[in-house]
Amino acid sequence: METTMKPVMFVATVLLGIPTLASAQTVPVALTHIRIIDGTGAPPVEDGTVVMQDGVIVATGKNVALPAHAKIMDRSGKTVLPGLISDHSHIGQLKGVVTGPQFYTVDNILPELAQYRRYGVTTVTALGNNVPHVFDPMRKDAHMGLLPTDLFGVDQGIGVPRGAPPVNVAPDQLFRPRTPEDARKNVDTMAEEGTDLVKIWVDDFDHSLPVKMDPAIIAAVVDEAHKKHLRVAAHIHDLDDAEHVVAAGVDILAHGVRDKPVPSSLVQTLKERGIWYIPTLQLDEATTVWAEQPTWVKTPFVVAGLSAPLLQQINNPTWQRNNSNGAKADFARTSLAMNLQNLQTLWKAGVKVGFGTDSGATPLRVPGVAEHRELALMVRAGIPPLSALQIATQSAAELLGLQDRGVIVAGKRADLLVVAGNPAVTMADADQVVETWANGNAVSGPVPVQEPRSAP
């Protein structure tokens, strides 16, 4: 089932400048007898058919006429949903349990993208700390269908001298401007690189850093980005910082508010201005959960996404003790609880919610696994499964301004996730990954699902 990528062929395609999506099938493929969750929040279509050809959905729904010579794949008992879209991830930050700038390489990033795809994530947004001379060509190849997933993101992003983000990255991966003038130049550089969004890290990471971002720099970044028709996403944790960046004109809150309940004034502003809110619930869960070892951590579905060094680390009793107790663990648990509460408030009020986890930023935020946990946590926050799936597909595409994906509709990209069972009822069924179709190419899921026994 796995469609292996052929780098040599890709290079040739790029050199020839052929502007077509790579290796999509020319024979129509029909997934039949399948439940369709189309990503719009509409109730599932039972016993439906989805037909794709040349990387695009050509027909979907009930009583779809099958094209002549279609390859028919009976998917009885399965559900198809749009491929998941991450609005907040990172690539090339780490390998195993080690982070560092040496890992920002094509060879390291390709397997990360392949892992996202095996877990059904077909579009990845790398929200900062990217090395432009590696990231920009990869992003172009991804748009041409040459990489395991499509790829968007912030090129470097804008942090604070001696401040946020406290990450081990090379100077070319992040700007830390000292003056508003420098900040404007940094935005201009990112615009020239073709960045999809601008990112700012404004806070002091729970008082662990000596400074926050200078308000004059925040203002300059927002103004310059908007002049260049770029939207600004802000890293925040606390309500104060969220209110400040919103007042300064940012377009996307890249994390949930995690210290206090969101007041109705902020809810109203987010709604009125159409500001996106990406809760990243899993981020704080990831801080403690690998040490706490609930049963889901040990499922084959999850273990399939863990590197050998990570698996060894999380099974170490000393590591488990150190990471499930103490101030850092308590802070993460309190943050998650407040994040869940605020998400419920904001979602009920109709604020636009995006889908992201900060996966790939640290070893504990595991690509693909994190996105499936985010789905489960959204349900824990009181969001019905169909709406949570809508956030992870249609809304996530809308946040990125992508109109060619995120829903199962004729004419959209054939980026699909096929799972066993019915995640509209039981979100955990979204973890029963059968296959991902990315740009019309099928790749089997992290855990092969047993075919049902033939009927008696």
Ligand SMILES: [Zn+2]
């Ligand atoms: Zn991030």
